Amino acid sequence: MDEHDIRELLSRVRVGRTSVENAVERLRQFPFEDLGFAKIDHHRALRQGYPEVVYGRGKTPRQVVEIVRGMLRASSRQNILITRTVKPVFTAVRKLARGAKFFPSCGAVAIERNRETSGKGLILIVTAGTSDIPVAEEALVTARLMANRAEMLCDVGVAGLHRLLRHKGKLAEARVIICVAGMEGALPSVVGGLVGVPVIAVPTSTGYGAGSGGVAALLAMLNSCASNVCVVNIDNGFGAACVASVINRV
16 A cells, blocks of 8 residues: 555545545555465555565465455555566466566566556666576566666677667666676676766676676676666665665655
8 A cells, every 4th residue: 555545545535435444444454464474564665665575486376376465455556566486376366467467587477557657767777698687677577567667778798898888878868777797797887987877786696607606796796996886686686676766766
């Protein structure tokens, strides 16, 4: 439930379209709903500007369905996102929400019920290589469901720097840039040196043995000489999009 939902509920009570008893019943499960195995934070959108997101890995289809059912019941307009899940979970969720979409590359399920855009500018997601696309796609889906205009620019890493420089206009258009790279993780420093906006660096586990599953990219990004670069955890496209969303609405 976000501010819009609460205002609408109070307005309905004021004009007599909803009884006080019905309003109390609807608010009874707030600020969170206890399902036993999970506690759904229904007031997160009111506090932070975007609703709780379901992390799918490790949850059974039944658990995810019950969480989604509670979120659908609590608000008629909030988008719902499930990250890092699998096709059987999507199949179960789709029985509740026919409009649900599955993104197999990153394992996200999106239930889009509100297409309003409230972000002030473009969030641009840039990948160093094609192998980084799954993490970038997670960022793209998340940013869009959080009411941002978001686009993705793929395979423009430092192994062929001319590919990046061809898109200087698009880089200049962005209000926030999410830069996704594995291997040696050099791309965010290059992008940071070309633009005057925040660059959120996402190290990925893409690369060979010495990359240590993304640790090499993480350390390189943390040591970036570009002062407008900040870093999130390895493969954390979701977290990068959340930070970008906060920046984009300031």
